[in-house]
Amino acid sequence: MTRSNESTEMYLETILTESLKHPDVHAIDIANAMGFSKPSVSIAMKNLREQGHVTVDADSHIRLTDSGRAIAESIYDRHRTLTRLFESLGVSPEVAEADACRIEHCISDETFAAIKKHAEKHGSL
Numbered sequence: 001m002t003r004s005n006e007s008t009e010m011y012l013e014t015i016l017t018e019s020l021k022h023p024d025v026h027a028i029d030i031a032n033a034m035g036f037s038k039p040s041v042s043i044a045m046k047n048l049r050e051q052g053h054v055t056v057d058a059d060s061h062i063r064l065t066d067s068g069r070a071i072a073e074s075i076y077d078r079h080r081t082l083t084r085l086f087e088s089l090g091v092s093p094e095v096a097e098a099d100a101c102r103i104e105h106c107i108s109d110e111t112f113a114a115i116k117k118h119a120e121k122h123g124s125l
Contacts, residue, residue: 004071006105006106007044008047008048008051008053008071009071009072009075009104009105010034010075010105011030011034011041011044011045011048012048012053012054012064012068012071012072012075013072013075013076013079014030014033014034015030015054015062015064015068015072016064016069016072016073016076017033017076018030018033019063019064024059024061025061025062025063026060026061026062027041027042027045027060027062028041030045030062045062048068051067052065052067052068053065053067053068053071054068075104075105078100078103078104078107078112079100079101079104080100081112081115081116081119081125082096082099082100082103082104082107082115083096083097083100084096084119084124084125085115085119085124085125086099086100088119088124088125089124
């Protein structure tokens with residue numbers, strides 16, 4: 001999969017995690033989760049619609065398209081995997097979460113796959 005920019009990945013991951021909490025995701029949910037203003041989120045949603053990653057229906061429900069879901073699930077997998085790995089190394093949950101959030105966007109697919117394979121082999125996940 002072609003990697004998106006960090007902002008796109010963060011928005012898509014947030015839409016995914018918010019949709020796991022409640023089925024109808026709105027711009028205000030994303031703004032609250034990310035700590036951004038609603039106008040900033042609205043601009044981002046317009047860009048994500050233009051890229052074909054989300055749809056917004058007449059009731060302003062934001063939904064991931066197949067491409068948006070693929071990116072979001074990939075980033076969410078990285079986030080969960082890296083967080084668990086760091087915690088297994090003795091890193092506090094708060095620091096593990098924060099570090100995973102930063103690293104998940106810049107690590108290559110090859111390196112992430114190797115880390116995940118190694119962690120699974122050694123029972124770190």
